[in-house]
Amino acid sequence: MVASAAMTSALTPDHHGSHRHLLWNPDDATPARARIDAIIVPTNRAPAHLGEAARIAALLECPLVTLHSGRFTSARDTARRLPPDTDLIAIDVPGQEALRLPEFETSRLLTGRFARKTDISAKRNFALMLSHLVGWERIVFLDDDITVQAPENLRTAAGLLDTYSAVGLSIGGFPDNSVVCHAYRAVGGPQQSFIGGGALAIEVTRHRSFFPNIYNEDWFCLLDAKVGLRQLAVTGTVVQQPYDPYRTPDRARGEEIGDVLAEGVFWLLDQGRTVAEADLRHWADFIARRGRFIDHVLRLARASTLIEDDGERKRMIAALLAARGRLAHITPELCQGFIKALAIDQERWQRHVDRLPRRPSIEAALNSLTKSGRPPLVRHISRKAARPLRVASAEGGRTD
Secondary structure, eight states: OHHHHHHHHHOOTTOOOOOGGGSBOOOOSSOOOOOOSEEEEEEOSOGGGGHHHHHHHHHHTOOEEEEEOSTTOOHHHHHHHSOTTOOEEEEEOOOGGGBOOOOOHHHHHSOGGGOOOOOHHHHHHHHHHHHHHHTOOEEEEEOTTEEOSOTHHHHHHHHHTTTOSEEEEEEEESOOOOHHHHHHHHTTOOOOOOOOTTEEEEETTTOOOOOOSSTTHHHHHTBOTTSOBOSEEEEEEEEEOOOOTTSOHHHHHHHHHHHHHHHHHHHHHHTTOOGGGOOHHHHHHHHHHHHHHHHHHHHHHHHOSSOOOHHHHHHHHHHHHHHHHHHTTOOHHHHHHHHHHHHHHHHHHHHHHHTOOOOSSHHHHHHTSBOTTSOOOOEEEOTTTTSOOOEEOTTSOEEO
């Protein structure tokens, strides 16, 4: 009764707490299952965090591709620490300036305070290019803090790729939300999570989009910037490990531009409208809504009895104030410019992957993914993964 009353008092017309109605929920009692070509895990954490992904890849009999950066992890250490029979392709991914990626308009636009400091988008785009080069069609992105309790759910997601360009799994355990939305839930707000890159199956040949370098990059990858969402579905569940979203205000500050842009687009989609309607008037209205929403959550955070830890309350308030401060720098012109740049980049990405030639091996593919004059990628490829790759037959099927 108390939780229900708190949720009612937290309701606001300035925020949509769920976008799940935009997804298909296949209800076939016996869904078709399909083979997964690779499980791909971007990581900057110690190799011990890859044990779950290695277990799942072994059960599903597919390669595990791990993409490493930072001081806590490397391809070499991962190869040493994972079970020796793991079908492993471990790669140290350098800065995106060394990778054979297109020059993105969205990245040129988001500089200075709006520049993103992580390399998750570059790693995922690298994985998409690798998939095109070696002929993988059905891949699964999995984060290193995800537990898959029913591995066959991933095969089900892969089977649904016959119809949908991408299929996500529902994230259970710790919610997969932005800092501001975490705070909204903590004070009683009705907040759900959408599908995302933490557990996402993609049909590479049909889902011809990329991950822009911005928070909510997975949402933008699932979007056709000229129309709306691509054909998406959700099936099964996975569990995310907990973390402290309020550990530093920088997290909320860095997320704000991506949260505004994604929630602003989905605000239209929720109403059956299109991305084309995201004009300056829409963005001016939505930025004002966003400010009212954060102020609403701030008021509740200061007064809510649902937050029992005073330290958590202080960290939450600091994070919300950081998001509010960054919002003050976001303009309608910036938002409209990003959506236009995204449309340009999506077309550029399609031309880029169309020019990627098929390679006969993982080694040959990796050798072609860095720019001329750059050192070769450091990698570990297991004996099983180093075998000749499957190629397309004359009829368009797959042969070994």
